[in-house]
Amino acid sequence: MSTRRKPSYPSAANGQPTPLTSTMSSSPIRTPSNSRSPFFPTRLEALLISIYPATLVLGSIFSILSPASRSAPYSAASQSHPPEFAPSYFAQKKNVFNVYFVKVGWFWTTLAFTVFLIFNPGFGSGLSVRRIRAGLRYASITMWWVVVTQWFFGPPLIDRGFRFTGGQCETLRDPETRAGMSDTREYFTAAACKAVGGTWKGGHDISGHVFLLILGSGLLWFEILPALTRAEGLRDGRRILLSDGKVAHVAVEKDEEADKEKPARKGVKTALGVAALMWWMLLMTAAYFHTWFEKFTGLLVAFSGLWIVYFLPRGVPGLRAVLGMPGV
Structure with missing residues (x-):
């Protein structure tokens, strides 16, 4: 009668088997009962991500149904209503939120991220590995913002795409x-x-406002989400691919001591405030600026950058070793 052989693991110095997650941090990790791809968002993340397309659809529907928007002329060249016919204060490009917030949106994103990076105790003390990896994630997203909107060996991708499509x-x-x-x-x-x-x-103009607002608020949301789930005692259910090809489950547990610290709440509240205002301006952009397709491509380009930084490392151990994962 044959016997079932138990899987063997490499032994540590104390004679105990070395766990599969020995190269990971001390966050709770277990093998899941199903094999959902690590590249897919968790239920909580999927709910968060769905807010963005839902906002664009809601704003676009409002612009169609609103009598003021329908009666106001629209300029395809400026992707907006002429100032003298603007159906709302937020439909004017010179409104204070557009000029001092959206136009310099990456400054506010950087400010909120920096406050969170400094005050969140989850990063540890000093120049910890977690803090360095968070900085690298921010730098990667910033590089994507630069490539798309500022410079890419000459004109940025938005302008190159406009010229490529005949503009x-x-x-x-x-x-x-x-x-x-x-x-x-x-x-x-x-x-x-x-x-x-x-x-x-003459060409297709990707909505730079949609791209910026989704990319910036998405960065803040993915960074603070583990802190929020820890504070509420929730489990985010992220999955990662280990170096041996097995899929593991990463959970964020409640940390009573860390959540008592006011600096932690300060960092999270600052990021939430900026992300909330970005959502509102995204809704206003969806309602009064750009065409459906221009807003849709802005969404896709923003999502592609967020996916590379926050989802791709879950299935690529080498990249995860560099960028890490928020909360881990």
Whole structure:
């Protein structure tokens, strides 16, 4: 009669078997009963992520049903209503929230993240590994923001995509004007076009506002989510792929001592405040600016950056060793 062999594990110095998660932090980890992909969001994360497309749909439906929005003329060139016909204060590009918050949105994202990074006791004391990895995650998301909206070996991806889909600066449509320009000068960015009094026309313009607001608030949400689940005694159910090919379950448990500290609440509240205002401005953007497709592509480009930093490492141990995971 054959006997079933027990799996063997490498032994540690004390003679006890080394656990599969010996290279991980001390957060509770167990083998799940099912094999859901580590790349998929948890139920809580899926609920959080679904808020973004739902907000875009809600805002777009409002713009269709609102009598004021329907009666106001819309300029495809500026992706907005002309100021004199704006159906709402938030439909004006010069509203105070757009000028001092959205236009400098990455500053507010950086400020909220920095406060959380400094005051959250979950990162440990001093320049801990967790704090360094959180900084690397922020740097990675910031790099994606730069590549898409600021610079990518020349014009950013948004401007390159606009030109690739047939768009150009209106001043360049005159053949005589274009003939006197080099290829380098002809390749205007949106900012350069506006600087010379031109109009950015003809191509697909990914919504930079949608991209920025989702990317910035998404970064803050994914960073503070473990702190929130710990404070409420919830389990986030994240799964990771170990180096031996097995899938493990990572849970965040309630930490009574850490949650008593006021700095922890201070860091979380700051991030929540910025994320909440970003959500409101995302709703206003959805209601008054850009077309459906422009907003949809802004959503996709933002999600792609968030997925690479916060979901891809769960299934790639080497990348996880560098970027880590929030709360772990």
